[in-house]
Amino acid sequence: MSSPINNSILIVDDIPTNIKVLFDILNQNGFRVSVAKNGQSALAKAKEALPNLILLDVMMPGIDGFETCRRLKADPKTKDIPVIFMTALSDTVDKVKGLKLGAVDYITKPIEYEEILARINVHLELRRTQLKLAQEEKMSSLGQLVAGIAHEINNPVNFIYGNLIHAQNYITDLLDLLKLYETHTSDPSPEIKEFSENIELEFIKKDLPHLLSSMAMGTERVEQIVRSLRLFSRLEDIEFQPFNLHEGIDSTLIILSHRLKASPTRPIINIIKEYSDIPLVECYAGKLNQVFMNLLANAIDALEESVVNQKTTDTLTIWIRTAVTDDQKSILIEIVDNGIGISPEVQQNIFEQFFTTKPLGKGTGLGLAIAHEIIVEKHGGTLQVNSTPGQGAQFLITIPIQQVIG
Ligand SMILES: Nc1ncnc2c1ncn2[C@@H]1O[C@H](COP(=O)(O)OP(=O)(O)OP(=O)(O)O)[C@@H](O)[C@H]1O
Ligand SMILES: [Mg+2]
Structure with missing residues (x-):
């Protein structure tokens, strides 16, 4: 692997000779390396450059490696960056403490180059696999969500759509009946006349059919969308x-x-x-x-x-x-x-x-x-x-x- 694209590493150490050796070896192996000399500047750099991995020294003046790690993990922007501790101590307590704080691994000093390169590559690969799985998971849960919503909308929409046809028929019948009354009643009572004017009967007669057909169009559109959503959610297809x-x-x-x-x-x-x-x-x-x-x-x-x-x-x-x-x-x-x-x-x-x-x-x-x-x-x-x-x-x-x- 080691394609240098997106293989950026942040080294955090306060001892210049340590930094130099690490910097050279990583640089020669195609990594983009940046450096921080204390915890405070490591936090700032990590946030700004968002490296793919951080090599973190435990013993540093100011905020030490543990505290730096804790803060990295507490910040949503940097919490997913893998951290590898570098410790000169053979003390297991320190190793455990580092891992408990969310570090993925540790390396003991003096540093073995073969080992450090191997460990870095393992963790970069793991991180990549993780991202890929997350992407697949995202697509499949999107598919499930969409299928669920489509299913839920489908029933009420069918309910409206199915009843609209009846409503349309009933209303046509009622309007025809009204017409019959009008032709057979040459002189309606003043009460009926006044009421008809108040409700704008002539307008209602013209508008009602339009209104119903636009409601039908609207539900047809929703039906189409539901069909599209269902189509989209067919993510788990097993055959051509x-x-x-x-x-x-x-x-x-x-x-x-x-x-x-x-x-x-x-x-x-x-x-x-x-x-x-x-x-x-x-x-x-x-x-x-x-x-x-x-x-x-x-x-x-x-x-x-x-x-x-x-x-x-x-x-x-x-x-x-x-x-x-x-x-x-x-x-x-x-x-x-x-x-x-x-x-x-x-x-x-x-x-x-x-x-x-x-x-x-x-x-x-x-x-x-x-x-x-x-x-x-x-x-x-x-x-x-x-x-x-x-x-x-x-x-x-x-x-x-x-x-x-x-
Ligand atoms: N239509 C486009 N116009 C300009 N740049 C594009 C276009 N499509 C892709 N790119 C470039 O290609 C890069 C890679 O695209 P890709 O879709 O693989 O990843 P991404 O969009 O960056 O992230 P992801 O798709 O995983 O969320 C983008 O970061 C962008 O620089
Ligand atoms: Mg993209």
């Missing part, structure tokens, strides 16, 4: 099945709709769909929804950043296009945004696991790695990126219409 990609994209957009609306800090995000006539695609439907989700969420992030960083005045837009490829064998899906765009260096690493330019807590750097795995490995398709920095990004997916068995 024919899937309408447009339905998948639309249901994902519904899940993300709260992020597309205008906010105090930015205008609405426009979605321009250019869907072609495409056949059903043999795929893992829930997995593909996950890809759409990751790509669209990235596009929204990029648009938001363009408002903050570039003060753009362009209409924030995401284009979604679909087409059958020239050889008729695959579907092409294009997701384009006019956000901040992607520099060539970032483009080179974009599909790497844990590569992110977003602050901790916002991005884990897994979205595109997962999308790549799903499209390329699971479906035998392709996923590519194009971008002009400052102007936007384009993601191109191709998926075979049929999976070749064998």
Whole structure:
């Protein structure tokens, strides 16, 4: 492993020679190293640089290693960063104390280089696995939540929808009856006349049918949303099945709709769909929804950043296009945004696991790695990126219409 991306380590030690030796060995092995000479500055640096791992000396003047660790673990921003203690003492009490405070491991001085590198790599790998599991867990609990909500909404909506048809029939009958009364009563009593005027009977007669049909339209819309939510929640698909990609994209957009609306800090995000006539695609439907989700969420992030960083005045837009490829064998899906765009260096690493330019807590750097795995490995398709920095990004997916068995 040891890809230097996101392998940043903070060394906390008060003895310059210790720092120097550690710094050199880690640096030579491709890590990005920063240094703090006491507990106080370690806390500040950890918060600011958010390293992937901290090597923490126990014996330091001022706040010692234990107290530093306790404070790191108490702060939500730094609590998940793995801490390895360095202790010159062979005292087990200290080791236990460190582990109890939330450290993942300890190293005894004098430091063995092979050992320290091995331990660092183990903990970085563990942390990565943990993040990946958390991401999977997030998707699957989102799926369950969505399925649950869809189920709960479904019953009351069916109740309204089912009864609306009867209400419509009853009201038509009542209006017809009223008409009959009117034709057979040439001169209604003043009381009836006054009442009819007060309630604006003529208006009611005209408006009631419109009102009922817009209520029917509203419930149909809710039904559609429920259907989309159910579709989206089919995350645990075990086999290939024919899937309408447009339905998948639309249901994902519904899940993300709260992020597309205008906010105090930015205008609405426009979605321009250019869907072609495409056949059903043999795929893992829930997995593909996950890809759409990751790509669209990235596009929204990029648009938001363009408002903050570039003060753009362009209409924030995401284009979604679909087409059958020239050889008729695959579907092409294009997701384009006019956000901040992607520099060539970032483009080179974009599909790497844990590569992110977003602050901790916002991005884990897994979205595109997962999308790549799903499209390329699971479906035998392709996923590519194009971008002009400052102007936007384009993601191109191709998926075979049929999976070749064998
Ligand atoms: N549409 C886009 N416009 C600009 N940059 C993008 C776009 N999509 C991805 N990127 C860049 O690629 C990086 C990796 O994206 P990826 O989705 O893998 O991770 P993330 O969005 O940072 O975190 P996560 O998706 O795990 O929450 C992003 O941090 C961002 O720098
Ligand atoms: Mg992402």
